[in-house]
Amino acid sequence: MTYENKMRSVIKAISWRFFATLQTALIVWVITxxxxxxxxxxxxxxxxxxxxxxxxxxxxxSVKYGRTDRPSFVLWFTGLSGAGKTTIATEVYxxxxxxxxxxxxxxxxxxxxxFPQTGFTKEERNRHLGRVSYLASTLSKNGISVIAAFISPYKExxxxxxxxxxxxxEVYLSTPVEECEKRDVKGLYKKARDGKIKHFxxxxxxxxxxENPEIVIDTSSKNLFESKKVVIDYLKQKELI
Amino acid sequence: MTYENKMRSVIKAISWRFFATLQTALIVWVITxxxxxxxxxxxxxxxxxxxxxxxxxxxxxSVKYGRTDRPSFVLWFTGLSGAGKTTIATEVYxxxxxxxxxxxxxxxxxxxxxFPQTGFTKEERNRHLGRVSYLASTLSKNGISVIAAFISPYKExxxxxxxxxxxxxEVYLSTPVEECEKRDVKGLYKKARDGKIKHFxxxxxxxxxxENPEIVIDTSSKNLFESKKVVIDYLKQKELI
Structure with missing residues (x-):
């Protein structure tokens, strides 16, 4: 819960006074x-x-009545490596x-x-994302919204x-694998093709x-600005911001 | 950031009015x-x-000035199984x-x-607590205080x-192992003695x-009420609550 310091109250009192005493004096003047x-x-x-x-x-x-935290939410970006998850997510953030x-x-x-000890098998990915989900839900439960960017390839x-x-x-970046591979920003697709990375x-x-993502964005046909707008507009429409 | 709803403003306006108009009328009466x-x-x-x-x-x-979140903190309870970590921590919570x-x-x-897949070797414990620490620091960084109760046997x-x-x-429950074993609330010490639990x-x-815990409590000489008071008093003394 936020609380207000004394200086804020002093300044509000003075600000109100300028505004109110003028009215008091005017009332006395009009009447008398x-x-x-x-x-x-x-x-x-x-x-x-x-x-x-x-x-x-x-x-x-000291009165809590009428003070509310804004609702929190979890924006979960999923999609292939190179689809633009980190780029759009940080922009929204x-x-x-x-x-x-x-x-x-x-x-x-x-x-x-x-935590570099986390592997990339299905079991390890799901366990890792389980812990991330717990972190996200704990934050969100405490009024902190979360923007998460994970390949998160499994429905489970x-x-x-x-x-x-x-x-x-759920924000699904549906950019086709061909497009992601063409970009290959980190050179990972090449390594995977060469057999140097398993589980890619x-x-x-x-x-x-x-199956039912709240938002779908194909970044081969939308630029960063447009993609960000889709997400921000959705949040506004749902009155989350 | 918290914000105030309109009803709070209406009620504050009326509350102020009772208080202020009475004074205005009195001033006019005294003068005239x-x-x-x-x-x-x-x-x-x-x-x-x-x-x-x-x-x-x-x-x-809409003015942010003078509105502050309270400082957050991380209360980390460490000590043997049966020392009273969960009991005191939930009470403080x-x-x-x-x-x-x-x-x-x-x-x-x-x-x-x-997350039942976490083991009890030194390496696994430290990895597990590393993730918990990350969770705690993320919460705390966002203004949510954390109370953590983990055996956390390693300094590292x-x-x-x-x-x-x-x-x-760091709240170290220094209750001696003999006392914890005598209590043996969950029957774990017996199992460990019988060789049914490894890494106990x-x-x-x-x-x-x-070496330098902020608080040390020996629950063989302090009851729950006294133990809680030690922690709460420390937080008050440090102006964290």
Missing amino acids: GEIKLAVSAGVIDVIIKIISYFIHERVWN HELQKEEYKVEYLDGDVIRSI SRKFARSLCENFI TGINDPYEEP | GEIKLAVSAGVIDVIIKIISYFIHERVWN HELQKEEYKVEYLDGDVIRSI SRKFARSLCENFI TGINDPYEEP
């Missing part, structure tokens, strides 16, 4: 027709009221950060670099993530397409 | 000596000011929840039941947790005592 009386009333009013307003603010600061939303970014490559692990998280939004999704490991 | 004039001024004042106050509140609702602090509870047994993993988390508080801390696996 005497400008001098109006000014006297105004001066006394200022002193007493600033102090009163400050006290009133401090009392309300920075946009939300700029707007001061509480949001955390979880990236497959980053988390694997912190995406279903598990969905089951744990409220407001789960799309080449020698399966990718199970999502 | 006329009670009728004081009442008229009061009535007009009420109507205009309630609306003004509401507008003033809504404008301030409920106390903080009752006071509406944002706090998450991570328990060794619970997390292991969600506790040092890693400390390195990741700000406001890290304190029996056939080491426990490396913390």
Whole structure:
């Protein structure tokens, strides 16, 4: 829960005073027709009221009523290596950060670099994503939205993530494997073709397409700006931002 | 970031009005000596000011200045099985929840039941606690305090947790192994003695005592109420709650 510091209350009290004493003086002036009386009333009013307003603010600061955290959500990007998950996800992340939303970014490559002992077999991938899902749901349950970018090739692990998280939004980057291989930003497709990487999704490991993703983006026909807009518009439409 | 709903502003406007119009009327009465004039001024004042106050509140609702999240912390309970980690940790957790602090509870047994594939060798324990530390630090970084209860027998993993988390508080339950074995709430010590459990801390696996824990509690000489108080008092003293 946020709380407000005393300086905020002081400044609000003064801000309110400028606004309110003017009205008080005007009321006295209109009723009595005497400008001098109006000014006297105004001066006394200022002193007493600033102090009163400050006290009133401090009392309300301890009242929880009407203060709400925004709903949190989990944006789960899935798709082949090179489809644009990290690129779009970080773009959306920075946009939300700029707007001061509480949001955390979880990236497959980053988390694997912190815990390098995780393998790439179906079982290991699902176990890894199980832990990531638990992390995402714990954050989300505490009011922190999550943007997750993981190849997450198996339906099973995406279903598990969905089951744990409220407001789960699956963003499927449907860019065809040919296009991803053509880009081959990290040179991984070549290595997989040469047999230097085993369990490479799309080449020698399966990718199970999502059946009912909330959002589908093919980055061979949409640029970064358009892709980001699709996601942001969806969040706005669902009143999550 | 929390935001305030409109109803809160309406109620604050009315609450302020009772308080403020009374003063306005009194000021007019003291200056003019006329009670009728004081009442008229009061009535007009009420109507205009309630609306003004509401507008003033809504404008301030969009101002971030002076709104702060409380500092978060990580309370890390370490000690032998049966020392009282879960008991004291949940008690502290409920106390903080009752006071509406944002706090998450991570328990060794619970997390292991969600991810049962984690083993008990030194390497597996450290890897497991590495992931838990990452979870704790991510929560804490986002303003959610964490209460963690893990045997965490190795200095290495506790040092890693400390390195990741700000406001890290190590709570060492120093209850001697003889006392823990005498309690043997879950019957685990007996199983370990019978050779049915391998890698059981304190029996056939080491426990490396913390060197500089922030808090030390021996639950053979302190009851639950006293133990909880030690932790809560520490948090208060450090102005974390």
